[in-house]
Amino acid sequence: MKALVLEGKNKLTLRDFDIPGTLGPRDVRIKIHTVGICGSDVHYYTHGKIGPFVVTRPMVLGHEAAGTVIACGPEVTGLAPGDRVCMEPGIPDPDSRASKLGIYNVDPAVTFWATPPVHGCLTPEVIHPAAFTYKLPDTVSFAMGAMVEPFAIGMQAALRARIQPGDIAVVTGAGPIGMMVALAALAGGCARVIVADMAQPKLDIIGAYDGIETVNIRNTPAADAVARGTDGWGADVVFECSGAAPAILGMHQLARPGGAIVLVGMPVDPVPVDIVGLQARELRIETVFRYANVYDRAIALLASGKVDLAPLVSDTLAFDDAIAAFDRAVEARPTDVKLQIRMPD
Ligand SMILES: [Zn+2]
Numbered sequence: 001m002k003a004l005v006l007e008g009k010n011k012l013t014l015r016d017f018d019i020p021g022t023l024g025p026r027d028v029r030i031k032i033h034t035v036g037i038c039g040s041d042v043h044y045y046t047h048g049k050i051g052p053f054v055v056t057r058p059m060v061l062g063h064e065a066a067g068t069v070i071a072c073g074p075e076v077t078g079l080a081p082g083d084r085v086c087m088e089p090g091i092p093d094p095d096s097r098a099s100k101l102g103i104y105n106v107d108p109a110v111t112f113w114a115t116p117p118v119h120g121c122l123t124p125e126v127i128h129p130a131a132f133t134y135k136l137p138d139t140v141s142f143a144m145g146a147m148v149e150p151f152a153i154g155m156q157a158a159l160r161a162r163i164q165p166g167d168i169a170v171v172t173g174a175g176p177i178g179m180m181v182a183l184a185a186l187a188g189g190c191a192r193v194i195v196a197d198m199a200q201p202k203l204d205i206i207g208a209y210d211g212i213e214t215v216n217i218r219n220t221p222a223a224d225a226v227a228r229g230t231d232g233w234g235a236d237v238v239f240e241c242s243g244a245a246p247a248i249l250g251m252h253q254l255a256r257p258g259g260a261i262v263l264v265g266m267p268v269d270p271v272p273v274d275i276v277g278l279q280a281r282e283l284r285i286e287t288v289f290r291y292a293n294v295y296d297r298a299i300a301l302l303a304s305g306k307v308d309l310a311p312l313v314s315d316t317l318a319f320d321d322a323i324a325a326f327d328r329a330v331e332a333r334p335t336d337v338k339l340q341i342r343m344p345d
Pocket of ligand 1: 149
């Protein structure tokens with residue numbers, strides 16, 4: 001079967017590549033329909049590694065997928081061939097201490113699609129545990145099913161924030177994840193979300209949603225805009241989604257006394273933090289690593305129509321053009337949020 005294979009840094013090929021594996025009793029086989037391109041896929045392409053995860057042999061990319069069940073192991077209940085599904089790309093050890101605590105996202109034994117040495121899903125078919133495969137309601141398209149994975153990070157951030165109804169939130173960084181976080185924060189009860197970035201096209205896209213205000217930090221410092229928007233009090237929750245050193249150094253200035261900061265963005269290198277600035281407002285700091293137990297909620301929000309991610313899919317390219325799609329993702333056009341790849345029928 002033809003897959004999109006990262007051979008090494010800066011080298012992608014579309015070629016026959018069989019991912020080894022057999023259908024276990026609790027697994028399903030899925031025909032992949034749509035796969036979103038994630039920043040991490042692009043980073044592996046351009047850098048050959050992310051932190052300690054290094055691509056040392058050919059690896060199939062992709063982890064944001066939706067498709068159709070075509071076979072079920074004998075012990076699978078609740079899923080049947082023909083079901084439209086999306087998949088959680090991280091598979092923990094169900095017997096691990098972290099899994100037993102419900103924090104399987106930080107299980108040291110977790111295997112995650114397209115994180116070396118684990119292959120991803122930019123291939124016609126995958127085998128996946130039924131427990132991490134979620135049925136899509138009729139109202140959720142394959143394209144939106146493939147958006148559940150990035151939206152799940154927004155959901156995890158909103159849950160970690162412990163939003164209270166009517167909170168005012170700030171999101172620093174309007175990349176795809178910042179946008180997902182902003183929408184999850186609104187769905188989670190925030191009255192308003194102020195999104196700060198320096199790329200105006202991105203701010204225009206997310207600013208088109210009701211309840212979202214934007215500030216271009218090229219013109220106005222985020223702290224000034226937030227002070228103006230909160231009568232000088234500050235935001236109840238600050239979601240740091242840029243991973244940019246200056247934003248992290250100044251993040252305490254955006255929060256109200258006793259507020260919360262949720263660290264979502266991942267700086268490539270260690271960055272300085274103003275500890276006393278955080279202490280002086282007694283801010284609560286939360287961190288986010290992927291997600292756990294949020295897929296059902298994310299799908300429910302999409303199905304209900306309370307969250308609409310369709311405006312964030314900038315383009316859909318054919319699998320045969322997958323390398324061109326990745327090269328476009330590397331370009332990082334300011335008007336592109338999410339690029340998706342459509343597998344052949
Ligand atoms: Zn992703």
